[in-house]
Amino acid sequence: MALIVQKYGGTSVGSIEKIKKVAERVTQYCERGNRLIVVLSAMAGQTDSLISLAKEITETPDPRELDVLMASGEQVSVSLFAMAAKSMGYDCRSFLGFQAAIYTDHIYGKARIRQVDTKRILRELEKNKIVAVAGFQGIDERNNITTLGRGGSDTTAVALAAALKADLCEIFTDVEGVFSADPNICTHARKLDQISYEEMLELASLGAKVLEIRSIEFAKKFNVPLHVRSSFTKSEGTMVVAENREMEKILVSGVVSDKNEARITIVKVPDRPGIAFKIFDPVFEAEIVVDMIVQNTSAEGLTDLTFTVTKTDFQKTLTLINKIAKEIGAEKVLGDQDIAKVSIVGLGMRNHAGVASKMFETLARENINISMISTSEIKISCIIEEKYTELAVRALHEAFGLGNEKEKN
């Protein structure tokens, strides 16, 4: 008998029929003698329609009240699920954030879980009940409702699995697992049987949308085995686990691309101490998230400084940087939205030389120019022209032999 936390995303509970299907699947697990905690997102579309209600009231809704509003979405799906399970003859009980005692800080809209008091959930599990928990929501120390941000239900599931010392945390989603590349780009992309937390973290932050980053951090910290799989098929997905010897043999686990970035270059910046602070402090103040930053070695006391931001923040950043460039006496500012980031991720990079040069060689062979490079212990990212994105992903996928048998033949 295992204690299993399962999380079903918005598309998995997107209609009454689908909620019933989820209930059926959950009860099959119970039949096999497992104890189940089921975390649910709001029904697909619900979150967006609640947001537009709020926007009809005001363009800048109060964050506390927005969280109260948003939390109602999971309240609907979790109660409907519990009704469905009960109507199938299984005892089931729903828990909202305050009932499951999921305590967070008080940063509305992106609260962080501080503590989960599992007493009440354990009491229901002991009575052989299925416990259904509203994902994405918690309460702060003053009983205010908080939400964990987009994808927060993943974090709820992992936090519960950690607190309950569950044997497994299964994330049911609309894809079959983690792939060596986006199957929409690479027809021969292979579903990975397992991947390490570290690699998954890199993939998620580089653009893979299958898991929310904070949930992976949580899983890594508390060593919660994650199983990412499809809610529409029975096939096994991908296990996200602590790294093991087998994994280290693999040079590259996956290729991932991200078209959501834009590049800004400040040309001929006077190179003196404190200049980076002068440039980026106002950017961070404006809550703009900067991804890559590259500064060339200085020549004649002048340097070029390039960085990337999301396309959404591009215009806002450009306006701000133009102002700053004048103040610091830089020559000019260039902006480019037609870029993409292509990355390879793999634990094996740590111990194997030549991975980077193989990446550069592969891109060169396809006549793809690299305009920025950024590396970490287990990933290499290159900024290229946007139009080459798919070509680059396919070429790298093949060069590192990531495909399935069909491709290899």
Next chain:
Amino acid sequence: MALIVQKYGGTSVGSIEKIKKVAERVTQYCERGNRLIVVLSAMAGQTDSLISLAKEITETPDPRELDVLMASGEQVSVSLFAMAAKSMGYDCRSFLGFQAAIYTDHIYGKARIRQVDTKRILRELEKNKIVAVAGFQGIDERNNITTLGRGGSDTTAVALAAALKADLCEIFTDVEGVFSADPNICTHARKLDQISYEEMLELASLGAKVLEIRSIEFAKKFNVPLHVRSSFTKSEGTMVVAENREMEKILVSGVVSDKNEARITIVKVPDRPGIAFKIFDPVFEAEIVVDMIVQNTSAEGLTDLTFTVTKTDFQKTLTLINKIAKEIGAEKVLGDQDIAKVSIVGLGMRNHAGVASKMFETLARENINISMISTSEIKISCIIEEKYTELAVRALHEAFGLGNEKEKN
């Protein structure tokens, strides 16, 4: 400076525009130096669409989970209202049932309020915040969400007014107040300036839909002055208060009719001790609510017994009574759905003779036959043929001089 609890019903918050209008009205009260607690129902239509979601899952949804689902309706309206008030520059904070500490028993779907812990609301009021409370919902001693049944938001408002010792509890609705008769039937119906709790209780239980019965009982018990008024106009409504000398002078305050009942007669029942129990015990067991019961004096050891139930329960009751009639050896069972109950209500009846005979005389003059009569201290109800309902209401309204000036001229 007054402490005022205001309640706005579903039609008053039926759209984003209407929620903004309610927020405007509330802030005007604040401008005049009042402290406001605002209780809101779910947006009109929301409750019904949540119920149909549940019915899609199963015909008999689990009561606990149904309450979790239903409570999300008020969660939406209360958070949207708070956003609107904040966007107008007024500090406002929403409270759900568990946050407002509205403790109930654990009868899901029709919970009764046991206690309200006002500490947290008082703290916010002291900070000059508008407090917005989700109506209709509470929690039991185990933190389960409960709902108070249809119209429960009225009860929430009155309970809060009682617990906070508010100066006034205003119930904003889609009618202008309590009328001497239904204005759709009687064009000359007059809005009452004031009415006693007792009369309002009788009117509500006889078919007037303006206030939920339990909220009036609560108001009476804790002597909370109620002001029933329209959310769409600025005009004064009706004050529901403890009776005073002025009221006793008025013979009849209102005429009310109810077409929602049906009549069942058991003919020639052997008249012996325990027979009423034998008939009605299975009826009550089947959770059928019986309204009027009339038994004629016995002749030759046989009696006729007539009672009314709601039209919804008619067929179910008829089947049950036919079975019982056979068992007890009654002659036959008659059923009639084409009936209506017409009632007059007034504190003055206590001290004035002749009110009943004036009612019977008025109906006789219109050739309306009375098939059942039931009286209490301050009301007289007659069962008549359904087709005469409007005629009877108008005739009684005129006979007791209840109309406005236009009618009197």
